[in-house]
Amino acid sequence: MTAIHPIADIFPPMSAEEYAALVQDIRERGLLEPVWLYDGQVLDGRHRSRACEELGIEPETREYTGDDPLGFVVSLNLKRRHLSESQRAMVAARVANLKQGRPDKSANWLVSSPAVSQPEAAKMLNVSERSVQHAAKIERDAIPGVTKAVEQGHVSLHAAVQIAELPEDVQEEIIEEVKQGAKRRFSDYSAVAA
Numbered sequence: 001m002t003a004i005h006p007i008a009d010i011f012p013p014m015s016a017e018e019y020a021a022l023v024q025d026i027r028e029r030g031l032l033e034p035v036w037l038y039d040g041q042v043l044d045g046r047h048r049s050r051a052c053e054e055l056g057i058e059p060e061t062r063e064y065t066g067d068d069p070l071g072f073v074v075s076l077n078l079k080r081r082h083l084s085e086s087q088r089a090m091v092a093a094r095v096a097n098l099k100q101g102r103p104d105k106s107a108n109w110l111v112s113s114p115a116v117s118q119p120e121a122a123k124m125l126n127v128s129e130r131s132v133q134h135a136a137k138i139e140r141d142a143i144p145g146v147t148k149a150v151e152q153g154h155v156s157l158h159a160a161v162q163i164a165e166l167p168e169d170v171q172e173e174i175i176e177e178v179k180q181g182a183k184r185r186f187s188d189y190s191a192v193a194a
Contacts, residue, residue, distance in 0.1 A: 002049060005041035007070055010094040011077050012087060012151035014047050023051045034060040036076075038069050044076050070095065070116070074124055085127055086135075086150050086157035092118075092125040093135035134161045143168055145175035154178050 014022065031052060035045035042049050043064050052059040064072060074095070083091070096118045118136070122129045134157050138147055142164035149155040155163070155178060163171055 002035075002037070003041045004046050005038055005043045005069075007038075007073050007098070008042055008044060008046050010070075010073070010091050010098070011081065012083075012090065015152060019047055019051070022047055023054060026051050026057065027055055031057065031059050034062045036064050036072075037061050038064045043069055044073050070098065071124075078125070084153050084156075085131065086155075086160075087153060088125040089127045089131035089135040089157050090138070090147070090150055092121040092127055092132045093139055095124060096121040096132060096136070097139075131157060134158075137161060138164050141165075143171045143175070146171055149175055149178050 013019075026048070031048060033045065033048065035049045035052075036043045045059070049059055066072060074091075078088075095116050098115055116124070118132045119129050122132045125132075135150075138150060138157070138160045142160060146155065146160050146163050150157060150160045163174055166174070
């Protein structure tokens with residue numbers, strides 16, 4: 001499989017159900033949208049590429065030649081993915097954390113100062129700056145399961161910020177409840193902290 005470009009990872013992965021539907025669609029109709037490459041890596045279409053590999057299909061690819069690969073990926077994905085405001089805020093926080101530069105020999109793609117500010121990322125993803133700040137806090141302070149729950153649309157950004165304030169063992173308990181399908185009101189998360 002072709003390597004995935006770091007920009008491709010700013011958007012959350014598809015759920016298992018979404019991915020299964022994509023595989024079935026490609027099986028029935030073929031690949032309708034090409035996989036976009038940049039510097040020999042998948043820039044857009046990591047799920048399509050993987051699905052084609054699983055199906056034994058050689059995917060159609062196109063090489064991105066513009067000068068704004070980040071803007072290209074954001075534009076494509078905002079049009080076709082149906083992300084909540086919380087999910088878009090998580091993407092914006094990742095965009096604001098990307099660094100300028102290109103891969104160096106040590107494979108450290110993020111080699112210099114931030115390329116996109118939080119206000120710019122907020123505008124790019126159509127969310128508030130405060131939402132981006134909350135998402136950055138979740139990325140920094142919450143256990144990975146909380147981040148994943150927001151990305152998958154199971155926990156709101158507002159609730160996740162409150163969960164991130166809790167001890168890790170309590171965060172893990174909450175995420176386990178979310179995995180089991182338990183629905184709590186926001187006030188229930190706050191009560192756990194008391």
